[in-house]
Amino acid sequence: MARTRQPELTRAALLDAALAVLRDHGAALSLDAVARAAGVSKGGLLHHYPTRDALLRALGFALIDDFRHKLDAAHAAELAAHGPARGAWLRAYITLTFTPDQDGEALHAALAPLAGHPALLAGLSEAQAFLLTDAEADGVPPGTAHAIRLACDGYWMGDLTGLPRLNGTQAQALRETLTAWTR
Template sequence: MSTDGTRNRERTRAAVLDAAERLLHERGTRVSVAEVAAAAGVSKSGLLHHFPSRDALLLAVAEHGLQEFTDEVMRHVDESEERAGRVLRAYVRTLCGGSERAMTFFSPTALWGSLMGLPGMERVIAADAAHWRTVFAQDGLPEDRALVVRHAAEGLANAASVAPYLDDRELAVARTALLALAGPVEPRTTAGPGS
């Protein structure tokens, strides 16, 4: 296949995924393959060439969204930080004000709830969960701290999407606290006799 053919294929696939995600956010899983094809500017048969079924398309939307979120977090990693917790701090920055798209990803109105019953979705979610477990295990912070900070950031992103539970000032305060918690653990010193 020529380079132009590969680029066209990638552009078509991206257009279909973007249209499907937009329509899923607007209408939920009631959206049809024909509607997605029309919104993407491709024929239904063209869409089915890339995604052989509606379920395959919806799974691809989920995988694409998870990958975009991962990429967004990695863009927030500060390469100049040479200490434990760099990725966890990037995760906090991404979810707590660094990326509106990522914050929307964890909102209660996100499409994830409607996709959870989709055949194959458990595999997609399990792979994503395993990915993040590995990343945070290699990030250098104790597991308990990483778990608390990670899930607190997700909860803050969720709360920020439902006004008035968390305003911008409160989100900034919470973000600062989580970033501090995502810093390296200071070694404990034991006071000896006569200290």
């Protein structure tokens, strides 16, 4: 990576490198591997992210932000295709849940090591508070809206938690059922 006096660009490049390392090596991410992937010294990495947890936390925030942009785009596509009918946001959430995404897998890998650090997770939880408010604002009864979102989250996080994975037929049945609940 070329030297830059634009720290925000450097931090973005370091997060891109961390994402690439997570994709290749999972949660075994090391600061040395990230520095190598970014083409900087370990000291350069530590200047911006003084600990592995700080790097993973920043990556978690970046991936949440990226997910929110993808969700906004999927919601806009749902609105364009079907108008402002109730459940449009939840259908977009369902669509993203059942669409394979390497960044989602990277988010799992980034968040897993933070599970034992409630203070670090607190900020990430606050950054995702929109999931509650947007689900409730979608015109579906709140209990149904949260059941849909939590079912999607459980499906999405199954690999991280070691839950048995649904086969293709089972996943499609779940997706159809959740979609029907949005109407």
